[in-house]
Amino acid sequence: MEDDVDGGVGGNLELVHLLRAVAVEFGLRQAEFAAANGMHPTDVRALICLLDAARAAEPATPGLLRTRLGLNSAGTTGVIDRLQRLGHVERVRDPEDRRRVLLRVRPEAVHLGQEFFGPAINTLLGTLTPLSPAERTTIRDFLTAAREAFTP
Structure with missing residues (x-):
């Protein structure tokens, strides 16, 4: 098993680990929002x-x-x-x-969520802006497959 960052097993596993880290961080922000x-x-x-x-x-x-x-x-x-x-x-x-x-x-709940999560969402939107449609499609396909992998 090849272990290179450009797409070998190790590189692919790194992407899975990054996705897991994002999920953990998002969960922590959700818990902060809930507590607040x-x-x-x-x-x-x-x-x-x-x-x-x-x-x-x-x-x-x-x-x-x-x-x-x-x-x-x-x-x-x-x-x-x-x-x-x-x-x-x-x-x-x-x-x-x-x-x-x-x-x-209710709209008030949507507003509350936008106030809390809006800055992070805007940062993500900014990172997507320079990407080509093909690159965004690749990301969408990967995230869709990741969701399906964890959906019972």
């Missing part, structure tokens, strides 16, 4: 799941949240209740099926 705003780290993951669902035009239901977070029903209800008490999430009736409850992240 009276939340549990799971609450922050729930907000991210709900925002991702909204971006994908996917119905954000308690069931979706339960599945994505790997929680049981009681745990999911607890997270939603906490986020609602804090004013970050609201429960709304699905206009197409009044029996179904949808979860919506």
